[in-house]
Amino acid sequence: MAAARKNEFVVHEHYEHLVYSPDSETAVVLSKPQEGWLSITTGFSYIFTLYSLLLMLALFLRQIIVAGNAFSQLTFKYRIQLVLVLIVLASLTLFGSGSIYYIQQQYQTKNSEIISEKAHSVSLEIESKIEDNKLTAPYKEYTTYLLRKFSNVFFTDINLYDLEGNLFATSRGKVFDEGLVSRKMNPEAYLQLHINRRSEFVHDENVGNLAYLSAYLPVKNKSGELIAYLSLPYFAKQNDLEKEISSFLVALINVYVLLFSLSVIAAIFISNYLTKPLRLIQDKMRAVTLGQKNDPINWETNDEIGSLVREYNRMISELAHSAELLAQSERESAWREMAKQVAHEIKNPLTPIRLSLQLLERAYRDKAPDLDQKVERLTKTMIEQIDTLSSIATAFSDFAKMPKPQIEEMDLHELLDNVVSLFQETEERIRISYEHGKLEHADVEGDYEQLMRVFNNLIRNAIQAIPEEQDGIVEVKLSREGQNFVVSVKDNGTGISDEVIDKIFVPNFTTKSGGMGLGLAMVKSIVESVNGRIRFETTRGVGTTFYVSIPVRKGDSQ
Numbered sequence: 300m301a302a303a304r305k306n307e308f309v310v311h312e313h314y315e316h317l318v319y320s321p322d323s324e325t326a327v328v329l330s331k332p333q334e335g336w337l338s339i340t341t342g343f344s345y346i347f348t349l350y351s352l353l354l355m356l357a358l359f360l361r362q363i364i365v366a367g368n369a370f371s372q373l374t375f376k377y378r379i380q381l382v383l384v385l386i387v388l389a390s391l392t393l394f395g396s397g398s399i400y401y402i403q404q405q406y407q408t409k410n411s412e413i414i415s416e417k418a419h420s421v422s423l424e425i426e427s428k429i430e431d432n433k434l435t436a437p438y439k440e441y442t443t444y445l446l447r448k449f450s451n452v453f454f455t456d457i458n459l460y461d462l463e464g465n466l467f468a469t470s471r472g473k474v475f476d477e478g479l480v481s482r483k484m485n486p487e488a489y490l491q492l493h494i495n496r497r498s499e500f501v502h503d504e505n506v507g508n509l510a511y512l513s514a515y516l517p518v519k520n521k522s523g524e525l526i527a528y529l530s531l532p533y534f535a536k537q538n539d540l541e542k543e544i545s546s547f548l549v550a551l552i553n554v555y556v557l558l559f560s561l562s563v564i565a566a567i568f569i570s571n572y573l574t575k576p577l578r579l580i581q582d583k584m585r586a587v588t589l590g591q592k593n594d595p596i597n598w599e600t601n602d603e604i605g606s607l608v609r610e611y612n613r614m615i616s617e618l619a620h621s622a623e624l625l626a627q628s629e630r631e632s633a634w635r636e637m638a639k640q641v642a643h644e645i646k647n648p649l650t651p652i653r654l655s656l657q658l659l660e661r662a663y664r665d666k667a668p669d670l671d672q673k674v675e676r677l678t679k680t681m682i683e684q685i686d687t688l689s690s691i692a693t694a695f696s697d698f699a700k701m702p703k704p705q706i707e708e709m710d711l712h713e714l715l716d717n718v719v720s721l722f723q724e725t726e727e728r729i730r731i732s733y734e735h736g737k738l739e740h741a742d743v744e745g746d747y748e749q750l751m752r753v754f755n756n757l758i759r760n761a762i763q764a765i766p767e768e769q770d771g772i773v774e775v776k777l778s779r780e781g782q783n784f785v786v787s788v789k790d791n792g793t794g795i796s797d798e799v800i801d802k803i804f805v806p807n808f809t810t811k812s813g814g815m816g817l818g819l820a821m822v823k824s825i826v827e828s829v830n831g832r833i834r835f836e837t838t839r840g841v842g843t844t845f846y847v848s849i850p851v852r853k854g855d856s857q
Contacts, residue, residue, distance in 0.1 A: 306318070306319055306320075313333045379570040381566075383566035383570075384562055384566055395555075411512065414501060417533070418499070418529060418531045420453065421453055421457055421529060422516045422518055425449070425459070425518055426518060426519060429442070439467065442467065443469070445468075446458075446469060446470040449470070455533060456471045457530070458529070458532070459528070459530070461527055461528075462525065462526070462528075464489045464493070464528070465482060465483065466482040466484075467527060474506075479506050484515075484530070485502075485513065485530075488513070488515040489528075491515070492516075493528075498517065500514070500515045501514045511533060511534045513531065514531045515530050576598065577604075593618070593619065652681050655681050658673065704745065704825075704829070705746050706745060706829070708742060709750075710740050711741035711786070711849065712740050713740070714747065714750060714751060715775060716733065718751060718755060719758070722759075722762070722773075729772070730771065731758070731773045732772075732774050732775065733776075733777075734776045734777070735776070736776075738777055738778070741784045741851075742852040743849050743850065744852050745849065746825070746828075746829075749828075750829075752825065754786070754788070754847075756822050757847070761773045761845075764793060764842075765790055765792040765793075766792070769792075773788065773789070774789045775789075776789075780848075782850060782851050783831075783849060783851060784849050784850075786849070787845070787846050788844065788845045789845075790842045790844075791842040792843060793839070793842075794841055794842055794843055795839075795843055796839065800837070803835065804819050804822075805820065826849070829850070831848050831850065
């Protein structure tokens, strides 16, 4: 390596060196292996993995808390993404766990082979030095000397036990003197060598929390007779195993982060690709409208999605045909009902007109003395009935084509006051009251004439619902509820029967003998044209209350 200057960093042969030269004759060098890109990115990988797992756990727990069943509440797209990511995560986890287990097993196997090889080497050396048939006390010091010598050569402790399993000599007597290890041979090893006559036995032992491997071999003399048992404890370097596993995990984590990121991206693209036709079908189904043309979906691939698309196209085709038949049937039914209603309404005034003409003809033929009076009276009757026919035609015309409302700012309180005052002046049998609380004005937007028609109709219906022999009470109230003014029209009439409640707002339906059934239908149409609502509550024998809700004029925050 080239001469270095004082306090200099040098990179040489994959090592980083810090050279410190206090003088020309002294150099202190601190060296460490050069880090590769895997080691550099490890910190990011650990952090990314940790936060990814925490985020997934938080989202999963949130889904469980909010929805109750996390997986079943997820959309199909997110289920695909979750499954793909979990498959990659599970695969990497299983692969990493299996690899770590394999590394540990390989490390254990390697250590077993190392200690076994050393044990056989030591055994051969001891057998070559010991010639007697058995170990005796005079040879104990010499044997201890040999074991220490071989210990320095093979870099391992060596213990020698006699045939009874008692310690005879050791290269590290202090371990036994301090009582850390028993002077008796391991029972399992003694069983395997002495009883089962095995030629070698390697197993795990421990001193306190320190675990290590021990190899046991029988020792024979030159005559082939068993004279002792050899034990070699091997303290494998645990940090070597941890370093090997750590290096593997570093590489695995970096690969995992890359694959995990790619799997998330792939899951998003795959889920979007798989759910795109489903979203298309969803949008098309959402846009399906009865009575309008619904476009079919074009899908050329003959797969499960294609089958679903064909069923959808068949459905909208049948739906269009059914809608056409239904519309035709409804038009025919409506025309029949309308014709029946018109015929019924026209027939009512025609009957008195016919009778009046017959009476007039008879009086003329009989030269009745009061012919002038009869002509005047019968003519008046026919004019009234003709006016009824005209009002019938006008009512049907108004319902068929309601005039376009003239929206303007108006005071609903003033309108109600005018309507109620008119009925109070003309009605003698019915007591009509109007309450508006503390509201001095109620600003809304609507057509004044049409809203007047609404409350005229409701008050008139309330009056007609009260029998003539009963003292009638009609109460009109105006109040404000949030951003709406609510008008209630309450009567103490006979109420509405359960059989006709659902038909109250249906055109051509009426409970009166002289009505056309168009009043409440027009009332509802007018109220809804100003974004209002109408409803009613009724009790048989007690009365009915209609509620009309109309939005407060925009900008009014009273």
